[in-house]
Amino acid sequence: MNNHMKGELKVIKYDGDDLLETIDLAAIEYPITIYVDDEEFATIVCSPTNLQELVIGFLASEGIIRHPSQILSIEIDENRGFAYVHLKIKQSINKEFFSKRMIGSCCGKSRQFYFYNDANTAKTILSKHLLSIHDCFKLMNQLQVDSIDFRQTGGVHNAALCTNENILFSCSDIGRHNALDKLYGQILQKHISVKDKIVVFSGRISSEVVLKISKIGVGILISKSAPTTLGIELANDLGITVIGFVRKEKLNIYSHPERIIEVENFSYTEIKE
Template structure:
């Protein structure tokens, strides 16, 4: 049994592999997908389909990303039933937080669909102010590390990865069948474990939509690196919010869509922001 099977993230299936010439029964690892329900102050808020790991982080990160909690201090209690796939979150000030939740709903589609609740908290996002610099080499090294860590993707092909990094190392790494979930798990963990996210870097395997951009901007991330491509709204959002968007990092090249002043090409980065 492999680590990802032990962790419950994947399961072995017997399948048939066909080519024009051959027909083989083989075993293949398949990523697990489970419903996960978040109950906020006794109200069933949402059911996510996700990889059944790090559910506590996912619950908290989702609530934060949707503007339903602003900080760790808003949380009174979080309990997770891993077996049933249910998290109960109690907040310090229930009435205030739930206001506005049912007003409007946006479903975004980078790939699947994302659902967000509009709330006052989402309408004000500050421009990210950071003097962070990163060299081209450092970007390549981070992405290489990131791809080595993506074990579940390597085994199943059906998940996305996300990582919180400083300019040379991965600090937190998450995988999920949802690219939003993978990032929410990271920010949920930052919140619960008091790990600073501000002035860090996010690396992701997923295509970048405007929603992902807003998500990282809210956490003060100055550099977003993706192996995939962005949409036009994501590029425009990055530009407005002062985020460096490095995308399509593959092989020996990368494309800098916005904020290229943070990417230095002389091999070593100069001054760096303090985490």
């Protein structure tokens, strides 16, 4: 539990019978502005924890760096909300390049919307790693048990890097994308191989989330939440197994089911419209 994740608010609660003035916990919202080689690059609204990992993961996800070894120095000014990053090889950053959409072909298949930098950093996942349906329930339950900040505030998302047996480490943030960037930053810093790893996640499976999973290089994403149609189209194109609505011993397998052990003997039936 990290006290930097939470703040106290005065609140008047109604319990169905009476009104009561009390103190409640709420997730802290914290803006941090990232400078790269003395040039302002982006401002992220986040939870004020694991800020160095967040900055590294965000820059890697955006294609500014491939590895932390490309960074000369990082200085985090928590009081003022600034992160100053200097690269070993200075580069000129065209911010329009990172904010304009393009329509491109993903793996030669469906046409999808991307940021320009996504086309350069998204990876097709070829991992043949397998897991069982039981593993999905076990890991999601472990994420929820460990998510103390969510239970206390209801205002954060959680992302965890896992083996089939256990959670290796997890990150929390008010933003689901930030939680994944923090996870990515730790993976890069700790030189962790992800070819046999799984990401367990609390948030909605949007196209941006699937792209981040692709950039991290993990082949299996498990979430308690819903996907979007574009998210699943991208997952199919990028070789990512997406499992959603993992709740109360039920789940949905949306893409690349061949990584789920029980699917091998599954008999498909025609869906009648």
